[in-house]
Amino acid sequence: MKKGKISTAARREQAWGYLMIAPTIIGLIVLNVWPFIQTIYASFCKHLGFGHYKFVGLENYVSMFQDTDFWRATGNTLIFCVLTVPVGIFISLLVAILLNAKVKFKGGFRTIFFLPMVCAPAAVTMVWRWIFNSEYGILNQIFGSHIAWITDPKVALISCAIVAVWSSIGYDAVLLLSGLQNISKSYYEAASIDGASKITQFFKITLPMVSPTLFVTMIMRLMTSLKVYDLIYMMVEETNPALTSVQSLIYLFYRESFVAGSRGLGSAIAVWTVLIIGVATVFQFIGQKKWVNYEV
Amino acid sequence: MKNSKRISKIITYAALIIGSVIMIFPFVWMILTSSKTVAESMQIPPTIFPKHLLAENFTDALKSLPFVNMYANTILMILFRVIFAVLFSSMAGYAFAKLKFKGKNILFSIVLMQMMLPSQIFIIPQYQMVAKLGLANTVAALVFPGLVSAFGTFFLRQAYLAIPEEIGEAAYLDGCNQWQTFTKIMFPLTRSSVAALTVFTAVFAYSDLMWPLVVNSDLKMMTLSSGLATLRGQFSTNFPVLMAGSLLAMLPMVILYLFFQKQFIEGIAMTGSK
Numbered sequence: 001m002k003k004g005k006i007s008t009a010a011r012r013e014q015a016w017g018y019l020m021i022a023p024t025i026i027g028l029i030v031l032n033v034w035p036f037i038q039t040i041y042a043s044f045c046k047h048l049g050f051g052h053y054k055f056v057g058l059e060n061y062v063s064m065f066q067d068t069d070f071w072r073a074t075g076n077t078l079i080f081c082v083l084t085v086p087v088g089i090f091i092s093l094l095v096a097i098l099l100n101a102k103v104k105f106k107g108g109f110r111t112i113f114f115l116p117m118v119c120a121p122a123a124v125t126m127v128w129r130w131i132f133n134s135e136y137g138i139l140n141q142i143f144g145s146h147i148a149w150i151t152d153p154k155v156a157l158i159s160c161a162i163v164a165v166w167s168s169i170g171y172d173a174v175l176l177l178s179g180l181q182n183i184s185k186s187y188y189e190a191a192s193i194d195g196a197s198k199i200t201q202f203f204k205i206t207l208p209m210v211s212p213t214l215f216v217t218m219i220m221r222l223m224t225s226l227k228v229y230d231l232i233y234m235m236v237e238e239t240n241p242a243l244t245s246v247q248s249l250i251y252l253f254y255r256e257s258f259v260a261g262s263r264g265l266g267s268a269i270a271v272w273t274v275l276i277i278g279v280a281t282v283f284q285f286i287g288q289k290k291w292v293n294y295e296v
Numbered sequence: 297m298k299n300s301k302r303i304s305k306i307i308t309y310a311a312l313i314i315g316s317v318i319m320i321f322p323f324v325w326m327i328l329t330s331s332k333t334v335a336e337s338m339q340i341p342p343t344i345f346p347k348h349l350l351a352e353n354f355t356d357a358l359k360s361l362p363f364v365n366m367y368a369n370t371i372l373m374i375l376f377r378v379i380f381a382v383l384f385s386s387m388a389g390y391a392f393a394k395l396k397f398k399g400k401n402i403l404f405s406i407v408l409m410q411m412m413l414p415s416q417i418f419i420i421p422q423y424q425m426v427a428k429l430g431l432a433n434t435v436a437a438l439v440f441p442g443l444v445s446a447f448g449t450f451f452l453r454q455a456y457l458a459i460p461e462e463i464g465e466a467a468y469l470d471g472c473n474q475w476q477t478f479t480k481i482m483f484p485l486t487r488s489s490v491a492a493l494t495v496f497t498a499v500f501a502y503s504d505l506m507w508p509l510v511v512n513s514d515l516k517m518m519t520l521s522s523g524l525a526t527l528r529g530q531f532s533t534n535f536p537v538l539m540a541g542s543l544l545a546m547l548p549m550v551i552l553y554l555f556f557q558k559q560f561i562e563g564i565a566m567t568g569s570k
Contacts, residue, residue: 010396016474017397024388025403027444032410035421042420051424095315101308111557112316115323118553118560120503122521123542126528127326130535136338138325166319174565198304227414230505230521237528250416250506258510263420270417277414 043267060268073252081225083161092172100180113170125234153245179213208293215292330539357541365516366523372435377442381497389452410446437511455489495563520545
């Protein structure tokens, strides 16, 4: 297509197009594309202070891979995902199925389950710290136990996972509920006439039909769990003996970059986290072919 | 048949009620603890209801944190982030969905790229920009990464794609130019998506912890979230005051939520499923 052949109207449309995307695209380049490049570059640099960097090659990566805290943070993040994603999705699906039945006060139940979503994690974690308090916390009082939920290195990550699951059930259930509501009632009617039991109906109709929504919900939950930070930050402060057994990658990133001031190393941790997220996404998309049903 | 139906109904309600109790208990416990004295909160066995309603914890919380500033900072941050997200994302979303221009796909891939990367990969350079501009410890710094929204652009593009082409053509025949078609005809049609984006942006900004912690270290310039986070180490035994503070930080959003539950839930679910 030559320039002369574009009509005035088309040229005007093109001009409007550029004009209307300009703020967003310029903003994204300044705020995201350029910082992305800078972070990758900084991961090969040593921060000299005041935003000045010196190229040091792979030094940050070498010291990162030699650091036990870093490997523990990677391990903690992965364990956190294993603890939260399957359990969280399972409970959310259960809640969604219950809410999809003919129940009274459906809206009320939904409102209650969704409530943690609109509360800042900073505020919500505060009450969980109190519930988990080893001496006076209500949880140990109820069970007559003496578990140091937040300071015992073996338990603290599980405590964080409990809070994470509790916070996310409502959100995931609402997403799954919308998937369930899209399944036509006629499938179930036909199945009942054929004499299929409720359990057979669940595995033959509900699960395959809801699998695309289930997949999206799982991916989102996995992404959020890999990036976990605020909840663990609020739960476990730097002086807590359980810190290295709970600290996630992004928490370590925060401490290296903004508390210790080693922005080069911090950048390397951020790049590493992106790589892990990328690998996890690829695996999920390969795995989905085995169980997600798109022939609806 | 009738009996088994009744049993399944009872199980359904029982499960939902037990689940709701677990969900709501931390909030109830927060409220109850917030009006106990320290001694009462540590009593063994614990009392459930406070002996007398104590307002002191709330005044103590208000003294230990500048709540008025924190409320103001949070509201201003949310307000500006929502305005920018809605304005710029509507424009870009419309252009990406409805207008023809060269390089559209490449430019849109920038939007997708931003959405796929975790925000932490941008945060150090963003912080350095804010510092260099001398904006640290201002409301502008809180708004800064939210000046444009890749997610909003993606989300509103979907909304504009769902509008049939004929509507735009009709407006064109009526003599509207692109800008008029956008502002007078198209934008009003995306009202429910704009509402969803507003809720999403507001809740996200309100919950965000790392950026406000990094960029505003002055207590008077903190948001509710980051201000509350500074209490984490202090008062480690004074849980009633911590609960009162958390309650004060949570209350505005929870009240809004209870009034507009439908918009909140549908808004957040809509943004999630796209």
